[in-house]
Amino acid sequence: MTEMHRRVVLAGATSRAGLTIARALAAAGHEVISTGRTAERLAPLAEAGSGIEVADATSFEAMRTLAERIGPIDGVIPLVGGWRGGGGLAGQSDDDFEALLPSLQAVRATSRAFDAALRASPAGRFAIVSSVMVERPLAGSANYIALKAASEAWTRAVAQGYAKAARDADEPLRAAAGIVRVRGLDDVADRVAAHIAQLWDENAATLNGQVVEFV
Template identity: 65%
Template sequence: MSVTDRTIVLAGATSDSGLALARALVEAGARVVATGRSADRLESLRAVGAEVEVADATSLASMTDLAARLGAVDAVIPLVGGWRGGGGLAGQSDADFAALLPALDAVRATSRAFDSALRASEAGRFVIVSSTAVGRPLAGGANYAAVKAASEAWTRAVAQGFAKAARDAAEPLRAASVVFRAKALDPASLVPRVLALWDADATDLNDQIITLD
């Protein structure tokens, strides 16, 4: 298997990482559908060969509509993120927590909207980018680590759902849900890991937590 000819959705892809990932996937022969809420910010993704959709990755309704229009999809990677923190535990404000929650909302919305499409693919992949902060949370980043931990828990639940659906249907497992952890996200470490998602069988890949270099 390879990434060539796969349809891959990058949800909330207007970051530097989203652009680097879209470029690499297109160059590898994939069909990339990149979403964002700003048509202007999506233009750089269109320029590297991605199809672009003005859509809200944190909205189940928006992602469900997109899933219905796209049909067959082989991978979904929500890229909504950001960091706010500092000030110790006392500095973990409700405003900062609320600003971080869209990352979890995107994981929930995209996984639910594309669940059936990923299970129907011969090699479906659902991937999130988390943080090593989950393994060693600090007081000054408690809000951030909590949201990332919740996102990981949800993604692992997606993995269990993929496995259960395959068992119930008496079919081989074809879909995998994966967590990438990074201390500081570097597109140079993310891109090759995404390109390699189809080098491993879903049975070996599902429910894995992989630390990026």
């Protein structure tokens, strides 16, 4: 467990897994700032000791405004998710795709809005939750997995950006972006939460671009 106090944003944290992760971060001594679209849905997080901010994690402008208001940050974990699938390729409707799109939008919005803050941190961390199905896609989950794969590609690009910025500045790598793959997040939420809480214990060079699976 790290002895260093970190400030961590959980973006779109109103799920059961979000609450588990918020509790694990708080137990590890970190300051947690959880976002959601309504104060009502954020209430359990506030009761767990998290700071709360009503803000849309899928909106770059909302996240940029939040980043400017809260100042220095050491970690950002976008947790917007959801599942819709089945029916083979014929069942992959446009409505389902649009319903799943916010998960990718949150990854893009948060990584961009907090990029400067995470690179300025002595130990910036950005991590997403993806799916083991990215490596084993099925026709009935094509919408879902296509967006998870896109989120992973975006996160690897974030990792490359961190590495390039450090090289260009001739400085050690301090920021890291990684991917956590699960089969079902609620089933392994405690393990994922423990992993996220310990991200600041690991060297950035080890973590940057890392993929960890929990099944």
